[in-house]
Amino acid sequence: METMIETDGLTKSFGKENEIVAVDSLTLQVGAGEIFGFVGPNGAGKTTTMKMLIGLLEPSSGSGRVAGFDIVREVIRIREVTGVLPEPAGYYDNLTARQNLRFYGKLYDIEEKDREERVVELLKLVGLGHAIDQKIGGFSTGMLKRFGLAQALINEPSILFLDEPTSGIDPLGAQEMRDLVSNLSRDRGVTVFLSSHSMTEVEEICDRIGVISKGRLIAVGTVEELRDMVREKEGVSYLLEVSGLAAKEVALALERIGRVHSVEVSDGGIRLLADKGARMEIAEVVKRSGGAVTRFEGERMDLQRVFLRLIGA
Amino acid sequence: MENNIKNVIIITQKEFADHIWSPRFLGFAITFTLIVFVFGYQRGAEVDYLEHLLGTDGMLRGFLGIAKIVGTFAPLIGIVLGFDTIVREVKSSSLNVLLTHPMFRDNIITGKIIGSAICLFLILLISITISTGTMLTISGVSADGEDILRIGIFIIITFFYALIFLGIGVITSILVKNSSNSLVYNIAIWLFFTILFSQIILSCVYTLTGGMEGSIEVAVGSGVLNLSPGHHYAQVAMGANNVGWGGGLGGDPRIAGIFDTHFTITQWLTEFWMNLVVLIVTPIILLIAAFIAFLRKDITR
C-alpha cells in the first residue's frame, strides 16, 4: 500500500530554549485511502502535528512527507493536493456560501466553469444545497463544519486533514459528518487524517488510530489492536461460569495460576483478570479441578477505557 | 512566482471587493466625495477669495480651498481601509483557513495592502474627478491640460499622504488583539498628526521663545514639524511655510503649492521635492514594516 503520510522523528518545540516540546519524535505512516484517526487529549500535539504536516509550522527536527512531498520544502505542493479543515475555522461572514467557496476555488487552477459547478456540487454534497446563496454569517456551527469540509474538498484533494471535525455539533450532525468522511474515503479513495480528542468519535470510521499524548505517539493500530495492546499490558477481564464445582473452589484453583492477576466471585460468576494468553490455561485448570466451563467470555473493553489506559490516565 | 502573483491578485481583488461593498466604507466614501465637491465648488465660486494673494484661476483656487479639507479627511479613508485588515481575519479565524490553501503569508499581506491602496486611490480619483467635472460643467470656468495635470498630481500626492495612514492602520491591525482597539489607536494617531501636532509644537515654541513674534518661523526652522506627514502634505499642496493644519498661514508662501499657477510644475517640483520624497517614502517604509510585522506574527494559535 502506498504511503501518503509519513513522518520520521518529527519534533516541534517552542519557547526560548525549546523547553516546551509539543510534538516529540513522531513517526508514523498513513497509507493511501486510509482513514487515520489521530487521537489525543487537548494539548497533546494533534493540531501542531497537523500544522507541521501541511506546512504551517516548521518542525524543530525530524522530517515528514505528505503525498510524497517534503513538509518543509514543498509546502505549496502539499497544500495543492490536500484539503484541510482546521480548528478553529472561520469564513467570510459577509459572503454567501457560494461566494466563499468560489474564493477558495480561485486559489487553484480550476477553470471558471468547472469551479462554479464544483462549488454547487460540493455544497450539495455536504448537505448545504439549501443554503448555497445564504450568507455564511447566519450559519450554525454544524453548517459551518459542513462548509469547512466543502472548503477542504474544493481542490479535489487526495488527502484530507480534518481537525476535530465533529466538535461542537450535535450527535446527529456528528454522525452525518462521519458518514460523509467515510463515504469520501470509500467513494473517492481519499486518505483522511482526522484528529479528535475522543476515541469513540473516530472508532467507527477510522481504519487505524494513532494515540498521542504529551507530544508522543503512544500507540498506532486498528481499534482491536489497540485493545489488545491494553489487554496485553493490563490483562483481560473474563467472566467465567463453571458447573459442577463451587465457585470458591474454582477461585482458589485459579488464584494459583501465575498469569491470573485477580479473581473475584460474584453472583453472576467468577470475574477474573488475567494475561491475554492465559485463557487456555484457565480452562485447563477448571477442567482439572473437575468442573466444566459453561461460560467463559473475555469482557469487551470500553474504548474510552482503552484510550485512558493508553494515555496512562 | 507566477502562482504568487496570481494569489496576490486574488487577495487584492477580494480585499477591494470587500471594501467597495462594505456599507461602512461606502458611506464614508460618499460623504467624502460630497465634502470635496461642496468645498471645491464654494471656494471655486468665491472669485475674490485670495485673489490678490494668488493668481490661480477659478477652478484651481477652488482646489486650494479644498486641499485643507482633503488633507484632514483623506487620512481617515486610509485608516478606515486599514485598521482591521489583519485583526479581522485573525479574529474570525478565516486566516486559519486561508493559510491551509496554497498561499503564503506574504501573498496575503501584499494582496491586502494593494487592494486597500487601489481602493484608496479609486476613492480619491473618483471623488476629486467627479467634483472637478461637476464644477467645470456648472461654472463654465476654463480648464486646460495643465490644470487637469495639476489636479492629477494633487490626487497622487493625497494618495501617498493617505497611504501613510493606511500603513499605520495595517500595522496596528497586525499588532493589536481586536478591531476596536485598532480603531481607537488609529484615531488617536490621526488626531495627533493632523490636529494636535502642530499646535503642540507651536505652543512649545511659543512658550520657549516667550511668545515672541515669529514663533511660527522658529517652529518651521527647527525642523520638528518635519516629523508630521501633514506638514509635508501641506507644503506640497498649499505652499511653503504652512505649519500643518491648524497652524494657519505662516506669511506669504513662496509657492502656494501645486495649484499656484504662477509657477510651473517643474518649479514646484524643485521647491518641494524633499517633501515629496518624504511623502512617497514614508508610506513605503510603513508598508514594508507592516509586511515584516505580519510575517513575524505568531499565528499558530
Place this chain on the structure above:
Amino acid sequence: MIKETLAVLMIILLSAPLTSADFAHIAVTTDIVGKVVRPGDTAEFTIYLEKGYNTTDDVSVTLFIDKKPDDDWMAGFYEDNDQVSRITFPAGESGKKQVTLRVRIPENASDGTYIIKTGFQPYGESVTNYEYIYRDFVVNVDRNAALNLDMYADIPGRATHPGTPVTVGLRIENDYDSRTVVKLDVISKPSEWGVDLLSDDGFRITKICVPANDEKEIDVVVCPPINVSKGDYTITIGAAPETGDQYITEDLSISINPDIESPQGLSTYMEIHAPITGLEIRPETPAEFIVTLRSRYDQRISLNLKALEMPENWNVEFLSVEGEDVRITTLEMPPGGEQQLEVRVRPTTNASDGIYPVIVGALLDDGRSISQKLEVTINEGIENSQILSIYPSYSEVTLNPGSSTEVRVNLRNNWDEPLSNVQLEVQDVSGIRTEIRSFGTIEELEPGESRTIPVEITARADAGSGVKEIFMRARSSDIQSEEKSIRVDVKKSSGSGFIGIGLVVLAILVLAVMIRKFGRR
C-alpha cells in the same frame, strides 16, 4: 334756468375739442405753380409745408403724386436732394419745411400744357382730420423755349503774338432750378489753331456739371500757330444741356498782332503750388502747409511773401522748411530756382467751426503777384480727443468665466507739447475686473510719444454669459482722450463643459469598470 345753463355749458365744453380738431394740422403753400420747360428738362417747384400753430403733438404728412400726364413723366418730392414721401414735424416744435417737386419731362413730350396734381395727407395721434390737401402744378412744354443756360467770356476779345497762347475765362451759368450737366464743344475755329477747354485744375473737359442757379468757370486756352498772319480770328464755343442739342454759343475774338509787346503776367514766369491745400484743425493748433515757389526768370528776383486774404485776426507765417523756426518775409529766388516754404496758419482761439480760405501770395516790387488759395477747416469737435489718443489692442475679447486676458492699450500724445501726468482710466463693469498693470501715471508724454499700458481683464467665475463693455479713456489734467471701449464676451467655456462632463463620465466609467472587474465575489 340753472339746468339750461349747465346744458349749454356742457355743450360748449364738449364741442371745444371738436372745433379745435377742425383746424388744419398742416398748411401747404407754394409760390410758383407753373413753368415753361423743354422736353427732357427737369422742372422744379418749391413747396412749403407748415405745421398748424395750435398743434403741439407730432404730425406727419404723406406726400404723393396724385396725377401726372402719363407714365413717362417722372415726378417726386425732394428734401435736400433726398427723395421723400413722408415728413414728420416733431412734437412741441412748430416748423416749416421746404420740399421740392421735381418733374422730369420726357424727351418725346409734345408741346402743350400739362398738370401735375400733388396730394398731402396729414396724420398722427392727435390728427382727427384726415382730409387730403391737393396742389396742382402746371408745366408748359415748349420746344422753342429758351435754354436756361448762359455762357459768357470774361474777356471776349484778346490780342496776342503769333504762337503765344492766350487764356480766356468762360463762365457757364445755369439758371435751371436743378443741376445741369453741360456739354461743351468748340464749334468753330481757324484751322491749325489749338483750342483747349480746361478746368480750373488744368484738365481738358468736355462736360461740366453746374449746380442749380450757379455758375462754373472754365479756361479756354487758345494757341494760335506761330505762322499765323495778323488779323482777327473768331472761335466759337458752344454749350448745350447733356440731353439736348440746342446750343448756346459764345464767340471769342483773338487778334493776332506780331507788333504788340506780349502782355505776360507774373504767372507766366513764376509758379506757386501747394500739394495739400486744405487742413482740418482745432482752433488752438496751427495749420501747416507746404508751398512750393518756382521761378522761370533768368535773373534773380526778390519776392515779398504775404497773406493776401485771411480771416480777421488770424496769423499767417512763412517759415523755412529747413527746420529752423525762422520767419520769412522776403525771398530771393535764383534763376530757375525752386523754394519750399512752410505756411503756418494760426487761427484765433475763439474761431468757430467752419471753412476759412486763406490766400497767400508772392509779390514783386512792381505789384504783380501770384497766389495760392489754402483752406483751413476749424473743427472744435476733433480737437480734444486727438491731443491724446488711445488704441486698445483689441476691441473685442472673449473670456471664459474665471479666466483673464491682457489687452495692451496704446496712449499717444498727438499734440506738439508734452503732456504730464497721463493716466488711463478704466471703468469697471459688474462681473469683469480690470487691472492696469503699470505704475500709476505717466509723468510726461513727449509730443508724438506713445506708451503701451497692459490691462488685465478678468471675468469673474460667477460672471454670467453675455457681452459687457468696458470703457476707457486717457486723461492728462483737463485733457481727455476720446472714449474707447472693449467688448468682453463672457462665454461659458463649452470646451470645459465638455471636459467636465467627460471627467464625470470617465470617473463613473472607471468606477463601473473597477466594480465590474474587481468587485465580483
